[in-house]
Amino acid sequence: MNAGTRDEKGANMEDHAKPENTNAHRTAPTRLTGSEILWATLVGEGVTDVFGYPGGAILPAYDALRKFPIRHVLVRHEQGAAHMADGYARASGKVGVAVATSGPGATNLVTGIATAMLDSVPIVCITGNVSSKVLGTDAFQEIDITGITLPVTKHNFLVSRAEDLAAALRHAFQIARSGRPGPVLVDITKDAQQATAIFDFDAARPRPYRPHPMLRVEESGLAAAAELIRGSKRPIILAGHGVSESGAMEQVRTLAERAQIPVALTLLGLGGFPASHPLNMGMMGMHGEAWVNNAIQEADLLIACGMRFDDRVTGKLASYAPHAKKIHIEIDPAEINKNVKAEVALVGDLRTVLEDLLPRISGRDGSAWLKTIDASKGAVAVRDIKNLPDSGHLYAAHVMHDLWRITGGNALVVTDVGQHQMWEAQYFHHEHPRTLITSGGLGTMGYALPAAIGAKMACPEKEVWVIAGDGGFQMTAAELSTIVQEKLKINIAVINNGYLGMVRQWQEFFYERNYEATPLVSPDFVKLAEAHGIPGRAVRTRSEVLGAVEAARSAPGAYLLNFLVEKEDSVYPMIPAGSALHEMIRRPERDPLEESARDE
Amino acid sequence: MLHTFVAYVEDKPGVLTRVASLFRRLNINIHSLTVGRSERPGLSRLTLVCEASAEAGDRIRASLFKLENVVDVDDIAQAPSVTRELALIKVAAAPQSRSRIFDLVEVFRARIVDLTSESLMIEMTGVESKIEGLIEVLREDEGRILEICRSGKMTMRRGHHISSVLRAMGTGDEESAAVAALREEERLAAEPE
Numbered sequence A: 001m002n003a004g005t006r007d008e009k010g011a012n013m014e015d016h017a018k019p020e021n022t023n024a025h026r027t028a029p030t031r032l033t034g035s036e037i038l039w040a041t042l043v044g045e046g047v048t049d050v051f052g053y054p055g056g057a058i059l060p061a062y063d064a065l066r067k068f069p070i071r072h073v074l075v076r077h078e079q080g081a082a083h084m085a086d087g088y089a090r091a092s093g094k095v096g097v098a099v100a101t102s103g104p105g106a107t108n109l110v111t112g113i114a115t116a117m118l119d120s121v122p123i124v125c126i127t128g129n130v131s132s133k134v135l136g137t138d139a140f141q142e143i144d145i146t147g148i149t150l151p152v153t154k155h156n157f158l159v160s161r162a163e164d165l166a167a168a169l170r171h172a173f174q175i176a177r178s179g180r181p182g183p184v185l186v187d188i189t190k191d192a193q194q195a196t197a198i199f200d201f202d203a204a205r206p207r208p209y210r211p212h213p214m215l216r217v218e219e220s221g222l223a224a225a226a227e228l229i230r231g232s233k234r235p236i237i238l239a240g241h242g243v244s245e246s247g248a249m250e251q252v253r254t255l256a257e258r259a260q261i262p263v264a265l266t267l268l269g270l271g272g273f274p275a276s277h278p279l280n281m282g283m284m285g286m287h288g289e290a291w292v293n294n295a296i297q298e299a300d301l302l303i304a305c306g307m308r309f310d311d312r313v314t315g316k317l318a319s320y321a322p323h324a325k326k327i328h329i330e331i332d333p334a335e336i337n338k339n340v341k342a343e344v345a346l347v348g349d350l351r352t353v354l355e356d357l358l359p360r361i362s363g364r365d366g367s368a369w370l371k372t373i374d375a376s377k378g379a380v381a382v383r384d385i386k387n388l389p390d391s392g393h394l395y396a397a398h399v400m401h402d403l404w405r406i407t408g409g410n411a412l413v414v415t416d417v418g419q420h421q422m423w424e425a426q427y428f429h430h431e432h433p434r435t436l437i438t439s440g441g442l443g444t445m446g447y448a449l450p451a452a453i454g455a456k457m458a459c460p461e462k463e464v465w466v467i468a469g470d471g472g473f474q475m476t477a478a479e480l481s482t483i484v485q486e487k488l489k490i491n492i493a494v495i496n497n498g499y500l501g502m503v504r505q506w507q508e509f510f511y512e513r514n515y516e517a518t519p520l521v522s523p524d525f526v527k528l529a530e531a532h533g534i535p536g537r538a539v540r541t542r543s544e545v546l547g548a549v550e551a552a553r554s555a556p557g558a559y560l561l562n563f564l565v566e567k568e569d570s571v572y573p574m575i576p577a578g579s580a581l582h583e584m585i586r587r588p589e590r591d592p593l594e595e596s597a598r599d600e
Numbered sequence B: 001m002l003h004t005f006v007a008y009v010e011d012k013p014g015v016l017t018r019v020a021s022l023f024r025r026l027n028i029n030i031h032s033l034t035v036g037r038s039e040r041p042g043l044s045r046l047t048l049v050c051e052a053s054a055e056a057g058d059r060i061r062a063s064l065f066k067l068e069n070v071v072d073v074d075d076i077a078q079a080p081s082v083t084r085e086l087a088l089i090k091v092a093a094a095p096q097s098r099s100r101i102f103d104l105v106e107v108f109r110a111r112i113v114d115l116t117s118e119s120l121m122i123e124m125t126g127v128e129s130k131i132e133g134l135i136e137v138l139r140e141d142e143g144r145i146l147e148i149c150r151s152g153k154m155t156m157r158r159g160h161h162i163s164s165v166l167r168a169m170g171t172g173d174e175e176s177a178a179v180a181a182l183r184e185e186e187r188l189a190a191e192p193e
């Protein structure tokens, strides 16, 4: 299904890739209804699965669906459809597809579309709309969804004629997966679905993809970058989402190894560089390890690879990495000099740029800097699960650590948003790209469960774990039914601390423990799962974790674990928003979760 | 500083919203915006003037390029260029006071394009400051100006300048020939082995 694979170089590769799928689009030009054209074009683009919810304005399309080799997953809320398409795309690198009706169906997609936009995930959303004759009249369930989604899509289309449909859809797929990927919406009026037109898949191909005209990788830039690397004493590679998006894992690794440069990762960069690699420092930023952030503050060179200096990783910009020159390798020209000024900007696809850069990089002795970092690592201390006093209390950190151990780190983990998300990032060590799926840019609670459904559909052979908070889980818990209806084997870990934990933590640190609106009453999640036909159990102590996780893994179908963890635990270290990277809040001494140097 | 962007955009519904929305999101006020047909079929040319920091220029240009319907963007900045604005100014003037206005119009090299017993209309083309100069002088005659309609700035670089983007596209017929050739090439490449 390589036609669905993203064009990683930002060039027009997809036009040469041939779907191995059905010949539906290869037939001679035929007269079809708009609805049939819709599905036939999707099949031609390599789509095998879609996530959707029907309604009046999209009914003609649904009526035609059974004639096409596409699996439709009925969601329980359209937000879930967008997240599923997103999880599907992140897990596989293919374009995810969500379908919804007009009006409320379309508006329900918006949070999911915005989530995909902020994390550059290629999805195509299809919405029905009222008949073109009544557009703009506030007809029943009419909404201006192209207007609403304009700022949260890469592009969107309003199609009101069957003959325009195939071209718009094919263009949508091209836009979604090219350059810096992102969501595209195609709004199709009901009459366009019902009318007929000649369908000619090949004739509907979009114009060759035109890379952003401001992409720029010049000889002089490559030479300057190589020179900066050669002359640097304290360099760090900052690896972001772009590493896996571009498929540049090998190149980043070669650069790091050849020039002996340590690698720090953003949240979405986790997995792009193996956690076990001796040069991997771990996560940077707001909840990154203290020594990682300190090293960035001391560095004399930052090599940013497919990351955008988000405020969560820079802290206060004025005092960010004050001694460092910056090399910024990035596919989106609008990211250059946005937050952090780059001495050298290499604006292009990460993998291609690194391939051009690597021949200029020679071996380098980085041992002094690596030793310094290692020493600071010991000095500022690390959390060590092994050294936790076994008081019997269950900490979320325990759960993450044990999950990592038991699954051998091979699971595909989908996290929600909150404290558990950060603990997962800290204690579950990701070796491979596309094994951590999480909403980084928008931070969308409710993301994990539906995104995991998408991920499991994309990678049925993978062991998939949802890790969600008690708050976020309740935002989209209705999708448990979807899991059951689709017979998906998904393991669910609810990290139940009785609070909107991350917000409570902010209240603890910055609002004098005024716990307004953060204590949270929840249903018995095990019973809730059982009501859906999903078995589960509650876990209250550390000693129960192993057995519970094994029970979940060996269950034939989905399984839910309700981890009742310490209620008022906080994520450490933490950089308060707007503070400098080295101004971290550290775990108080008396706390049972003591940090020690022997981290493993 | 004042930025002047010249862009070629597809002549399709909704394109202007996308361009305007970018500035809305950045909370940047658009001083003026003129749009019209260009020398290329299917493409409109716009000149957009806005106030933003000097560093913002590149990012705005890069963001404009990210819009699917935007084909080319030029940030004119300090480049040598010709800038013009068109203004129509309706002035109340009884027959006995006309001659003074005629003199002004003469001095400013403007034209009278409509005349009634109580008012007249002045057409003026020029750089912004000249138009403003005329308006100011007319204002000094209290209460005389009835209506002002200004086109906003239009800008074109001097000399034989053409952007690399447009050059790559060729012009008019050349373009369609080039695109046709490319498509044919691709069609052959996509043919099953």
Ligand SMILES: Cc1ncc(C[n+]2csc(CCOP(=O)(O)OP(=O)(O)O)c2C)c(N)n1
Pocket (backbone or CB within 6 Å): A416, A417, A418, A419, A420, A421, A443, A444, A445, A446, A468, A469, A470, A471, A472, A473, A495, A497, A499, A500, A501, A502, A503
């Ligand atoms: C849709 C949405 N609403 C609100 C927030 C703000 N927010 C961020 S974390 C958080 C608390 C999450 O609580 P829970 O799901 O229980 O996870 P925990 O932090 O306790 O692990 C909230 C409310 C958000 N990120 N997303």
Ligand SMILES: [Mg+2]
Pocket (backbone or CB within 6 Å): A469, A470, A471, A495, A496, A497, A498, A499, A500, A501
């Ligand atoms: Mg919670």
